[in-house]
Amino acid sequence: MRKVLDAAGKECPIPVIIAKKEIEANHADFDIIVDNDIAVQNLTKLASSKGYSVQSAKSGELITVSFISGGAGACEIMQDEEIQNVAAGVGNGSWVVFMGKDHVGEGAQELGSNLAKMFFYTLSQEEDLPASILFMNGGVNLPTKDEQVIEHLKVLRDKGVEILVCGTCLDYYGLKDELKIGEISNMYEIAGRMFRASKVVTV
């Protein structure tokens, strides 16, 4: 569960200071709840200066600002139906996709590989996007060798989805120089994304 800080009812600059102290203490993702737009704008500035991206979701008087590390300052404000999703814990930024192999399901390899291409195409067209897509073990074949999947991943990346690829796995398969998209990551980060996600989708 990601940490949630409550700064509702606090005037500027207190929300920013609470968030700043959290970043400096833990270097992890977190949510902060505020009740005014100025606080959202100031938190967005803080995120940008610290290399985080933010997403905010409004629910009545309260606004939840989510700090997501490694996002280089992108900001997306969600509205209405997306807010419902956030309330249900399935909003953009709160769930992740885990790919531990390069195909979907078990059965014919060719079919599984085609289903993987279709899966990432479908994902790229979705309105509710995951915060991260995580590739491990045989999954690293996709961001290195599967040109169609790489194209879909580019679309997802441009929409702010984080793509993490297991470095140990790339080394094992000798694919490190072949990586076309995504950041080389490690078990600590990939497992951390899964632990803090509201849900993990595996195919």
Place this chain on the structure above:
Amino acid sequence: MSDNKQKRRLTEMVRNCGCAAKLAPGILADVLSGLDVPRNDNVIVGIENSDDAGAYRLDDGRILLQTLDFFPANNDDPYTFGQIAAANALSDIYAMGGTPVTALNIVCFPGSADISILREILRGGADKVRESGAVVMGGHTVEDPEPKYGLSVTGITDAEHLLANRNAAEGDVLILTKPIGTGIIVSALKGGIAGEGSAKEAVGSMTSLNKAACEAMGKFRGVHGCTDVTGFSLGGHAIEMAKASSLTIEIESGSVPVIEGAAELAEEGIVPQGTYRNKDFFGPDSRFAADFNEDLIFDPQTSGGLLISVSEEDADGLMRELKAELSTRCGIIGRVTAKSDKYLIVK
């Protein structure tokens, strides 16, 4: 603290600090436009001019200046807050090229709070009024959960020395007599994260009277217009001056003195609410041709410096005089040009 009546810090008792607490300029303009103001030939500068103080011609030809300024506590030290509020109120007289003569205290104070705090606030104010050469003749106190303090100040000048913001001239050079960034630093102080150097420079600047700067201006005939930079920010006050003079002001962003640490704090989101109101209202009249943080240009100042429009010939002389007399950092920050697409261009 003498008893447990008052354990909270002064700035914890207020929502907005200093001039950041000013009503949004857009709302103010709306309200004033609906007001029927009686005309009087002796009013030289009135409510319609958005100037620092009102100016009224007396029978003997001298000009009476009147102004009023007060705001919620912006410093935890009551004596310092008193000094800042008084320096800020007196500044409007200096910005008109006048000499303060009399002052009246305006006080809001919680009935439950320690009265010795109020005494310190008033002592700070009285000391600054004394330094200005004026006298405090009285005041008025209202019970209010948020401590607020300021003064109504009356000053005198004459037609030759009266400096309205509407008289900037094309080709003039712009001088700013204090660094900007007090809104950001006051916010950081409230949150307990301002660096020692930043706090010292900001408090030193806010408690400094604009008296010496005003006296220096009085020595140069090439000084055409002046305003003091307060809640509407450097950008906002520059735009008001440009509008009143039907000209454009160009600010060289690299030349603007900025309080130590203010730029970094602004980038981290320590930006007072007033900045956003200033941006909303004045933003459309400005154009940023440089990569300079707008949050500095639109940062609401408390007891800010004088923004002086002076002829090119007199600019160096005035700068020499200011550098010799002022404890604050000052500089030539831009120029006045013919009206272009926007009233303010930040280069």
